[in-house]
Each structure stands twice: as C-alpha cells, then as structure tokens.
Amino acid sequence: MRTVSRISIAPVKSLALQHPDEVRIESFGIAADRFFYLVDRTGRLFSGSLFGPLTAIRPEYDPGQEWLTLHFPDGEAVSGDAAFLGEPIETGIWGRPITGHVVGGAFAEALSRFAGRPIRLARVDRPGDGVDSQPISVLSDASVEELARRSGRTEPLDGRRFRMTVGVAGCTAHEEDTWIGHDVRVGEAVIRVTRPDGRCVVTTRDPETGVRDFDTLRAIRAYRGVRDERKIDFGVYARVAEPGRVRVGDRVEPI
Known part of the structure; x- marks a missing residue:
C-alpha cells in the first residue's frame, strides 16, 4: 500500500525544511510553503x-x-x-x-x-508564488533507495536533499514517473501529476549543513540519462486538482 511517508515545506525558500504531520493543500499549494x-x-x-x-x-x-x-x-x-x-x-x-x-x-x-x-x-504577495515551478513535488522512498544502490553507497541517502513536498512509501523505484498525466489521490486531496522534476545543484548538498557531499546529478544521470540534453529528472511535479488535508500515513492512490 502506498502511503505518505513525509511532508516537507520550507516557510523561507532555500532555508531548512519543516516536516509537519499534516497540512492542507489548497488550489495553489500549501500556504506556508515558500511564503x-x-x-x-x-x-x-x-x-x-x-x-x-x-x-x-x-x-x-x-x-x-x-x-x-x-x-x-x-x-x-x-x-x-x-x-x-x-x-x-x-x-x-x-x-x-x-x-x-x-x-x-x-x-x-x-x-x-x-x-x-x-x-x-x-x-x-500571493501564497503559492514562491515555489520554483509547480506547487507540489512527489518522490518515492524507493527512488531514493535505488539511487543509493546504483551509486554503491553503503550508507542510506537522506531524501530530504531533494526537498520534495510529499514523500511516498510502498512504491517501486521511479513508479511516480508512471503517474505523469494522471490524477493521484493523496489523503483528502487530488493532485494532477504533470511532468518530471528536473534537479539542480542543491541536491548535491547535505540537507543539514548545505555542504556538498554527494554528486547526485552525476549519479542520477549515469543510470537515468538526460532529458532535452540538460535536464536530470528525479521525482515529479504536480498541480492541485482538488484541495484537501494530507497527513503522514495517508494513502496515495493513482486514479
């Protein structure tokens, strides 16, 4: 069963994440995220x-x-x-x-x-405007584990470095990619998965200190390739189809 494993928001863009047990997802996203x-x-x-x-x-x-x-x-x-x-x-x-x-x-x-x-x-001025591209990002725990395995890491990789809104447990690796173009129910909300999430240099840094400690971009590129000659995808972006409350442990169900 797919469930929400972690919720992440950044009240101040680029600063440390917060991990609330529950949030309300509005049509524009989460009000306090990147406010x-x-x-x-x-x-x-x-x-x-x-x-x-x-x-x-x-x-x-x-x-x-x-x-x-x-x-x-x-x-x-x-x-x-x-x-x-x-x-x-x-x-x-x-x-x-x-x-x-x-x-x-x-x-x-x-x-x-x-x-x-x-x-x-x-x-x-308008809640939701502070996000990079779209209001919700999704990444499965299995995808993070697969990246660590492919890279030959002996220590677990901290998924917080990807700063996704919703982490999902119970998926196969990169299963979230198959949701592109589809609606997914997450707790009481429904999101519409729109496209891959092209990653940047922030993901190469330790999420606690900001010090570069792992070349995620090279590692992802080595086994996933590159889109449009430059985009290195890991996880997906989504818009909000139906607002609602989302809690850690809620079910995640493609519709």
Whole structure:
C-alpha cells in the first residue's frame, strides 16, 4: 500500500525544511510553503543554489500570529513581525516574475552577516508564488533507495536533499514517473501529476549543513540519462486538482 511517508515545506525558500504531520493543500499549494524568500540588493533571488549554507538556518513561522523566527547555526535567533512590510519588490523565479514586499526588522542584518553580502527577506504577495515551478513535488522512498544502490553507497541517502513536498512509501523505484498525466489521490486531496522534476545543484548538498557531499546529478544521470540534453529528472511535479488535508500515513492512490 502506498502511503505518505513525509511532508516537507520550507516557510523561507532555500532555508531548512519543516516536516509537519499534516497540512492542507489548497488550489495553489500549501500556504506556508515558500511564503518568504531571499533577495540580494538588486532584488534578484538569492537561493541555495548560490549559497548552500542557507539550509542550515531553521525558520519557524506562526501564520496565525504572523511571527517569524530564524535560528542560525551558531545559536543566534532573530524574530520579528512578518507583517511588518516595507518596499514592494519584483523578483524572477526560474523566469517567472513574482511580486512581494521586503520584510522589515532585524532579518536583513542577520542574513547579510551570515551570507557575507547584503541580503533581504521578502514575502510573496500571493501564497503559492514562491515555489520554483509547480506547487507540489512527489518522490518515492524507493527512488531514493535505488539511487543509493546504483551509486554503491553503503550508507542510506537522506531524501530530504531533494526537498520534495510529499514523500511516498510502498512504491517501486521511479513508479511516480508512471503517474505523469494522471490524477493521484493523496489523503483528502487530488493532485494532477504533470511532468518530471528536473534537479539542480542543491541536491548535491547535505540537507543539514548545505555542504556538498554527494554528486547526485552525476549519479542520477549515469543510470537515468538526460532529458532535452540538460535536464536530470528525479521525482515529479504536480498541480492541485482538488484541495484537501494530507497527513503522514495517508494513502496515495493513482486514479
């Protein structure tokens, strides 16, 4: 039986993941997922592909109180009102323009100190806009295990490095690829699997520290090949067909 093994969200894009036991998936995705993001002094997206150690910063966001805390690896914690908004800003995410507002308070100073360059925290104007491409990503545990096996690893591979929304247990390796073009019921929600998830350099980094520790891209390419001469696929993307609540342990059923 296929079940949800893990739910992952990133309240702040590129920072550490959170793993709630349950979420509500709306038509646009999960409201708290990638609700905040980082930009440089020009308004350009500043992400984990540019600076891996971002994933070592642990965010805590209370949407009811609109209160955000960032826990830095040296023990520093910076908190503030996430509704304290400054100037409007337009940023490109994978060629797609989104609008947001810079978040005021002490966040910029702390983030800039950590990154060694001027960085600001921003908040999307419209929930769901902060994702890379589509609101939901899915990856089976068996696919991660197969990658480790093919690579000759003796230690388990931490699947969190792929930053998928929904992890699935009870599948065969890469079974999720066969769901492309089909609807899949996940708990109370229904998602429409649309295309493969082309991976980037972030997956080569330890999900706790952001330090490169395994060349996932080379390993995936070695046995899965390349799509369109450059895309290295691992897992799938999906849109939301029917909103609903999803819990760890819920059944996952292709329709």
